[in-house]
Amino acid sequence: xxxIYTGNGKGKTTASLGLIVRMLGRKKRVCLIQFMKKxxxxxxxxxxxxxxxLDIFQFxxxxxxxxxxxAQIDIDEAxxxxxxxxxxxxxxxxxxxxxxxxxxxxxxxxxxLDSQLSLFEIPTESEIVMTGRYAEKAVIDxxxxxxxxKEVKHYYNIGVNAREGVEL
Amino acid sequence: xxxIYTGNGKGKTTASLGLIVRMLGRKKRVCLIQFMKKxxxxxxxxxxxxxxxLDIFQFxxxxxxxxxxxAQIDIDEAxxxxxxxxxxxxxxxxxxxxxxxxxxxxxxxxxxLDSQLSLFEIPTESEIVMTGRYAEKAVIDxxxxxxxxKEVKHYYNIGVNAREGVEL
Numbered sequence: 001x002x003x004i005y006t007g008n009g010k011g012k013t014t015a016s017l018g019l020i021v022r023m024l025g026r027k028k029r030v031c032l033i034q035f036m037k038k039x040x041x042x043x044x045x046x047x048x049x050x051x052x053x054l055d056i057f058q059f060x061x062x063x064x065x066x067x068x069x070x071a072q073i074d075i076d077e078a079x080x081x082x083x084x085x086x087x088x089x090x091x092x093x094x095x096x097x098x099x100x101x102x103x104x105x106x107x108x109x110x111x112x113l114d115s116q117l118s119l120f121e122i123p124t125e126s127e128i129v130m131t132g133r134y135a136e137k138a139v140i141d142x143x144x145x146x147x148x149x150k151e152v153k154h155y156y157n158i159g160v161n162a163r164e165g166v167e168l
Numbered sequence: 169x170x171x172i173y174t175g176n177g178k179g180k181t182t183a184s185l186g187l188i189v190r191m192l193g194r195k196k197r198v199c200l201i202q203f204m205k206k207x208x209x210x211x212x213x214x215x216x217x218x219x220x221x222l223d224i225f226q227f228x229x230x231x232x233x234x235x236x237x238x239a240q241i242d243i244d245e246a247x248x249x250x251x252x253x254x255x256x257x258x259x260x261x262x263x264x265x266x267x268x269x270x271x272x273x274x275x276x277x278x279x280x281l282d283s284q285l286s287l288f289e290i291p292t293e294s295e296i297v298m299t300g301r302y303a304e305k306a307v308i309d310x311x312x313x314x315x316x317x318k319e320v321k322h323y324y325n326i327g328v329n330a331r332e333g334v335e336l
Contacts, residue, residue, distance in 0.1 A: 001323055003178070004320075009315035009316065009317075010171070010183075010313060010315050011173055011179055011180075011183035011186075011315045011317065012179075013186065014182070014183040014184075014185070014186025014187050014190070015179035015182040015183045016182075017182070017189050018179075018181065018183060018184070018185030018186045018189075018212065019333075019334065021186075021189060021211070021212045021215050021216065022185070022210070022211035022212045022215070022333055022334070022335075022336075023211060023333040023334075024211070025212055025213065025214035025215030025216070025333075026211040026214070026332050026333040028333045042190070042193070043189070043190035043191060043193030043194040044189045044193055046193035046194070047192045047193030048189065095333060096334075127334060140321070143321065144323045144328075145321060145323050146319075146321040146322075147177035147178050147179045147318065147319060147320065148317075148318040148320050149177075149183075149315050149316075149317055150175070150315065150316040150317075150318050151314075152172075152314035152315065152316050153308070153311065153312070153313060153314040154313050155169055155312045155313050160169070160312075164194045165187075165190055165191040165194040165196045165263060165264070165295075166169075166187065166190070167190075168190075
């Protein structure tokens, strides 16, 4: 089954982290592949790194991607993440494969929509989770479960910044 | 700050689990109080139980609550969960307090809306997360962050049952 967690509200990556925890509790094997995130200190990575049954791969740079003018290295890193995703699904080694922020990588033209769609064609037993805003309609159409995390209200809009443990 | 994760889509409890993991990675203290869940095997509880910094309290019974005709014990257990939530917030011992399924406990008349609203009045430094469908408008109005997890598509609707590691 392929799950999509998209929309502009808080809770997409955290929902995938919750699934990871649930899977690990069941002694299942999980692979977390993160697009556009590297070497950034995130509380979840500090906590999950090294937990038995879980492999984490990050692709990206330490700087933010400019959606209107992504650097070549951002494109190269996203392509590596995509290749890793393909390999990982083909390997059938994991019960859950999380492709964090892949929807954004497509929306920002770091990888193509066709690349993302090709992942649906890989014969695999793995449960697949794809997160990130801007999931394309073609992706939604192919997925088995789609939740739109809709922002009803967010404290960012009143000037509260990202905080350790809550967003980071 | 008070977060609400509501709506009919998958990802509400898992989003709160993701926040728990992020907080624990930051060496912060977390209290998870679950309404209407007891002694049920959930992968997340198997994984999280005993992790340093985290306390878990479950209130409920092993049977499902009948929304139209809840048993007295369901009401009693929800009241205990509410009292625990109140105490916990007053204690100021935790950086994050998750009140899992409290929105449903109110919608099903196990505790009153006034009880839920009274939690907003407790002076506390704790970040608060309230999950569950059917969050009342008055709760949404008072909260700082609200995400509606909107079901766009769910495999339950094509007859797939809850699975270990994915829902349980």
